[in-house]
Amino acid sequence: MSLSDEERQRLAKLGHELEEDDPRLARTLSGKGFDVFGHSIGTGALLAIAGVLLLLVGLAGNSLALAMLGTIALVGGLVRSGSDWTRRHLRHRA
Template sequence: MSLSDEERQRLAKLGQELEEDDPGLARTLSDKGVAVFAHSLGTGALLAIAGVLLLVAGLAGNSLALAMLGTIALVGGLVRSGSDWTHRHLRHRT
């Protein structure tokens, strides 16, 4: 079911009011990620965890390709997490 134009305008207005009233809550609600034990794990963290698992599986199974794929995923996840963290903290400083 799609929203009517009037409903979209109301929703946009509510979002703007929320951002003005409580920017911290608005930021928390708009963040993407998976909640684990009341902590949010973003895409980068999930990719890094998957990379570690692939790396360990590759080393345990003597699979160079799997270990390399795990290393690439781990580094990619760390870069993504660092980029997200930097973007989040530098954006809110100004």
């Protein structure tokens, strides 16, 4: 069952109010990132870190497949982090 435009607007308004009232709770509920020692680490950053580790393991073990997989994960993580950052900063400007 799809939502009507009015229902979507209400949900968007509630989401923005939640982000303004309690950004930490909103981030936790959205599933976008993890808190480590009070700092938020996004999923893109975690993917990039995993990519670097895979790349290094692949290079150290002369495994082309692991090195390629690590490179793909690294680039994917950087793209994800960049798009999250852009979306977050462009939304606050409007």
